[in-house]
Amino acid sequence: MSNTALAEGRRADSSRRRQRVIKVINQAAKQGEELSVSAIARQAGVDRTFLYRHRDLLELLHTAAATPAPTADIGGSAVTKASLQADLANALERNTRVTARVRQLEQKLSSVLGEQVWRESGLGAPEDIEHMKRTITNLEQQLVDLKGQFEEQAGELEASRAANRELTRALNQARSR
Numbered sequence: 001m002s003n004t005a006l007a008e009g010r011r012a013d014s015s016r017r018r019q020r021v022i023k024v025i026n027q028a029a030k031q032g033e034e035l036s037v038s039a040i041a042r043q044a045g046v047d048r049t050f051l052y053r054h055r056d057l058l059e060l061l062h063t064a065a066a067t068p069a070p071t072a073d074i075g076g077s078a079v080t081k082a083s084l085q086a087d088l089a090n091a092l093e094r095n096t097r098v099t100a101r102v103r104q105l106e107q108k109l110s111s112v113l114g115e116q117v118w119r120e121s122g123l124g125a126p127e128d129i130e131h132m133k134r135t136i137t138n139l140e141q142q143l144v145d146l147k148g149q150f151e152e153q154a155g156e157l158e159a160s161r162a163a164n165r166e167l168t169r170a171l172n173q174a175r176s177r
Helices: 003-031 037-044 048-053 055-066 081-121 129-176
Strands: none
Touching (some): 003 055, 048 055
């Protein structure tokens, strides 16, 4: 065999393998299968280095992997990788917000339950502490008023006793005369 015949055979073999790789990439993209160098090389029956040596095939594979063929959903609109990624990002953000809200509600519930247990245990301040403070203030004022009345009456009593002593002395002096 001549060198030209050998070179022609290699070119024909390379062309057949290229066609198989292109066909496998297109089928995998349509069916939503894995689009990786290993998967495509395995399905096309070629070595992975074949794809790396033929940059155009590698670029075709990466393009197909980046933009998968859309599939119709229930509403008839196309679902793409980008729309699924946007939905995932939105779901993750919502999950973050819900987690923060749950944490906030747990803290509030813990605080309310802790306060309730504190009151029910008898260790905490009574609920009507303001009413009790007002009652104490009123009672203290009444005490001050009563002390004032007591001192006034004690003064009157002392004055009455002094007057009584004077009268008794005067009476005793008048009898003894």
